[in-house]
Amino acid sequence: MTQYDYIVIGAGSAGCVVANRLTEDSDTAVLLLEAGNPDTKPEIQIPAQCLSLLGSEVDWAYFSQPEPYLNDRKIFCPRGKVLGGSSSINIMIYLRGNPHDYDYWQSFGNPGWSYQDVLPYFKKSEHQQRGASEFHGVDGELSVTDHIAPAVVSQRFVEAAVALGYDHNPDPNGKQQEGAGLYQLTIKDGKRHSTAVAFLLPILQRPNLTVTTGALVTRLLFEGTRTVGVEYLHEGTLHQVRVNSEVILSAGAFDSPKLLMLSGIGNAEHLKALGIPVVVHLPGVGQNLQDHPVVSVTHETTQDLHPASTSSIAEAGLFLHTEGHLDAAPDLQFLFGPVALAPPGYAHSGSGFTSFVCLTHPQNIGSVNLRSPDPKDAPMFRMNYLQNEADLQKLVLGIKLLRNLFGASALDEFRGKEIAPGADQQSDVALEAYVRETCSTVWHPVGTCKMGTDRMAVVDPELRVHGIEGLRVVDASIMPTITTGNTNAPTIMIGEKAADLVKASRTRKNLMTKHNVKNSAI
Numbered sequence: 354m355t356q357y358d359y360i361v362i363g364a365g366s367a368g369c370v371v372a373n374r375l376t377e378d379s380d381t382a383v384l385l386l387e388a389g390n391p392d393t394k395p396e397i398q399i400p401a402q403c404l405s406l407l408g409s410e411v412d413w414a415y416f417s418q419p420e421p422y423l424n425d426r427k428i429f430c431p432r433g434k435v436l437g438g439s440s441s442i443n444i445m446i447y448l449r450g451n452p453h454d455y456d457y458w459q460s461f462g463n464p465g466w467s468y469q470d471v472l473p474y475f476k477k478s479e480h481q482q483r484g485a486s487e488f489h490g491v492d493g494e495l496s497v498t499d500h501i502a503p504a505v506v507s508q509r510f511v512e513a514a515v516a517l518g519y520d521h522n523p524d525p526n527g528k529q530q531e532g533a534g535l536y537q538l539t540i541k542d543g544k545r546h547s548t549a550v551a552f553l554l555p556i557l558q559r560p561n562l563t564v565t566t567g568a569l570v571t572r573l574l575f576e577g578t579r580t581v582g583v584e585y586l587h588e589g590t591l592h593q594v595r596v597n598s599e600v601i602l603s604a605g606a607f608d609s610p611k612l613l614m615l616s617g618i619g620n621a622e623h624l625k626a627l628g629i630p631v632v633v634h635l636p637g638v639g640q641n642l643q644d645h646p647v648v649s650v651t652h653e654t655t656q657d658l659h660p661a662s663t664s665s666i667a668e669a670g671l672f673l674h675t676e677g678h679l680d681a682a683p684d685l686q687f688l689f690g691p692v693a694l695a696p697p698g699y700a701h702s703g704s705g706f707t708s709f710v711c712l713t714h715p716q717n718i719g720s721v722n723l724r725s726p727d728p729k730d731a732p733m734f735r736m737n738y739l740q741n742e743a744d745l746q747k748l749v750l751g752i753k754l755l756r757n758l759f760g761a762s763a764l765d766e767f768r769g770k771e772i773a774p775g776a777d778q779q780s781d782v783a784l785e786a787y788v789r790e791t792c793s794t795v796w797h798p799v800g801t802c803k804m805g806t807d808r809m810a811v812v813d814p815e816l817r818v819h820g821i822e823g824l825r826v827v828d829a830s831i832m833p834t835i836t837t838g839n840t841n842a843p844t845i846m847i848g849e850k851a852a853d854l855v856k857a858s859r860t861r862k863n864l865m866t867k868h869n870v871k872n873s874a875i
Contacts, residue, residue, distance in 0.1 A: 356595045357384040357563070359855070360583055361603060362570050362612065364389075365438020366841055367828045368603035369548035370478070370848030373494070375855060376562045383561060384594060385553075386568040386585055388604075389434035392441050398544040401664045406442040411435035415607060415731055417719075422739040428794055430734075432605060436566060437549030439605070440841055443796065445538045445545060445665045447497045449475055449526045450836030450843050451682035461833050462806040463814040465850075474849040475526075475842065482537075488527045494551040495845065496541035500668060502661035503535055504691035506654070506706050506767045507668035511535065513761035514671050525672055530837065531683055533671040539841070543663045548845060568592075571728040573600060573616035573824065575632055580823035586728070598862075599823045599855060603848070606798035606830040610639035610721045611732040613802070613811075618821065627726045633820040637809035639734075641800040642719035643835040645686075646738040648748050648788050650755045651695040651707040653769030658691040658704040666690045667709070671758075672838070675750060682837040685751050686711040687758075688795070696791035699773035706767065708759075710751030711795055713837045716741035721801050738792055748792065749784045797840040802830035815854045816847075827851040 359375055361368050364387035372385045394411055396402035408414050413432040419425040433439035452468035459467040476490030482498040485491045500507075514533035515521045522532025539546045556562060567587060574582040574593065582595040602609050613619055617632035619639060624631050660666065667688040678684045693705025719736040739745045752774065759768065770776065774787040802811040802818075812818055816825040829844045836843045 356597055357382045358596070358598045359383045359601060360594065360596045361385045361601045362583065363387065363438065363603035363605065363608070363828065364436050364549065364553065364564065365433060365603060365605060365828065366440045366548050366844040367848035367851070368601070369437065369552040370845055371601055371603060371827055371852050371855070372562060373552040373556055374849070374852030376556060376559050379559075379561055381561060383563070385562065385564045386570055386583070387436055387564070387566045388569045389436065390566050392436040392547065392549050394435070397435070397441050397547070399662055400445055400538070400540055400543075400545055401660050401662045401666065403442065403444050403666060407431045412442055413731070415734075418733060418735040420736060420738055422737065423789055423792055428736060428738070430607075430794055430798065431796055432607060436553065437547035439796070440539070440547040441545070441549060443841055444667050445540055446536045446667060446688075446839045447526070447539050447842050448536070448838035449846070450838050451530050453681040454834070454836045458804070458833050463804050463833065465814055466804070471846055471850060474846045477849055478845050486527075488524070494555070495539060495548070496546040496551065497537050498540050499537060500535055500665075501540075501543060501663040503668050504658060504660055504664065506658060506691050506764070507535065507689060509763045509767065510669045510689045510708070510758075513758050513763040516761050516763055517758060519671060519673060522672075525670075525838070531672050531674065533669070535669050536665065536667065538665050540663065540665075569728060570604075570612060571615065573612065575616070578633060578821050580821060596823065598859060599825060601851070601855070602824065602826045603828045605828050606642065606801045607721055607732045607734060609826050609828055609830045610801045611723060613638050613818070614723050615726065615728055618818065623722060627723055629726055635811055635819060637803060637811045639721035639801050640809060641803045641833075642721055642734060642736065642798060643715070643717070643800040643832075644719070644736055644738075645711045645713065645795045645797045645835065646715055646717065646736075646744065646748070646792050647709040647711045647795045648752065648792050649694060649696060649707050649709045649773060650752055650759065651693055651699065651701065651705055651772040652759060653693070653701065653772055654704045654706060654767045655769050656704070656767065658706065660691050664691070666692055672713075675747065680714065682713065684713055684747065685754070686713050686838055687751075687755060693772065695773045696793070698790070699775075701772045705769070705772060708755050709795060710748055710755055712744055712747055714835065715744045717744060736794065739789065745785060745788055748788045749781060752784055752788075797835065799829040799832040799835050799840055802826040803833045804831045805833055815858070816851050825851065825855070
């Protein structure tokens with residue numbers, strides 16, 4: 354049976370980073386397994402084509418269970434099924450979150466995860482177009498750039514926010530997060546700069562790296578509670594491969610807990626009900642699912658809008674604290690773009706502009722479970738958006754704030770009639786109904802293998818699975834709480850930090866081995 358020092362499952366936002374960093378040591382053999390195919394679909398590289406990727410062959414195209422607080426609607430949840438994972442199908446916004454997010458993680462008993470601890474890893478990955486600074490790096494693989502040709506209406510959105518008294522903030526990844534500005538993007542030379550392009554493509558010739566696409570991992574292999582390999586399905590044939598050191602699971606917030614449960618790690622009662630032998634009872638696997646719920650306000654325009662091919666669709670934004678919000682991080686995020694992205698039932702074929710109202714720290718907590726013991730079946734999950742009345746009221750408030758902003762004179766030359774919710778929808782009752790009818794995801798699921806030391810934690814602060822040797826989870830599922838804003842950059846940071854944790858562990862083991870050999874020779 355073929356053996357590798359490390360096996361990385363999932364070539365997504367974190368997995369590509371880990372594979373890159375571990376193979377910097379030419380003596381370290383790494384196998385990277387990806388269920389999707391190579392990122393050769395032309396639309397992947399064209400930023401403005403990002404929405405066309407949703408539901409395509411490069412998307413897992415998951416749907417939630419009926420959501421009880423959203424009129425029992427099933428929510429469409431895109432996830433990248435391709436080299437680069439969701440970084441190959443997302444809207445390319447580069448946002449790190451708020452410094453308090455990471456200090457909060459550390460307060461849960463996760464030393465080494467404060468903002469000051471993780472900032473060097475953000476900077477390590479980054480090649481910042483604006484140059485090096487206290488908050489930014491220029492020596493990394495990931496291109497972070499300003500918009501090449503932002504739409505005029507997007508710039509007017511920022512002007513409107515400033516006119517209403519919000520700060521102009523061109524860098525929400527810098528000294529402060531609050532304020533309005535154009536987002537920076539993971540784009541290079543006008544093309545998407547996914548983690549596959551940034552971290553994997555330049556190293557494919559390393560002899561110590563093996564990348565296998567179209568490989569669906571079906572289970573982890575154990576001897577007792579020691580991880581010794583993985584089983585995967587490739588071109589209709591089951592393969593098994595052994596690992597000498599560790600398996601790194603980077604399959605994302607839905608599929609990482611799914612694979613743990615398929616392998617016997619999870620809530621024992623759930624596993625036994627499906628006939629899966631229990632390796633370790635970890636009741637937190639698949640729990641703590643968090644995401645950012647959104648609703649939109651869409652307008653017709655008085656002139657045609659044609660986003661540039663380099664547009665991320667969501668070009669501008671605003672972070673703010675609502676009145677009475679006492680947490681250090683902003684509680685609302687707005688994402689604005691020069692396109693009419695009205696929800697189902699509010700169809701509009703012409704030009705328009707849309708802003709999404711996003712709750713940065715909602716109180717909804719969902720879960721992921723197995724649909725069956727068949728690895729080919731999609732995971733079963735529920736988000737539980739709006740299970741807390743306060744979240745509903747905050748989204749209604751966000752719509753009102755956005756309407757006020759859209760009424761600013763800076764947008765006079767573009768503003769047509771309101772498509773959604775519609776100018777006749779003014780009462781709180783009507784807006785609450787609109788939120789329940791249209792609230793959806795902004796594609797940021799996290800938290801289902803959370804890091805910590807309590808009984809519901811799945812991994813420790815070094816991302817090692819509790820009760821299992823030789824297995825780490827390295828992706829957005831380890832977040833104890835969701836970050837303030839888009840989650841791709843934090844996931845890349847997790848990959849960077851995890852790679853150093855793995856390297857440090859290997860160094861410690863080598864030193865211990867040398868020490869034991871030396872003592873046995875005395």
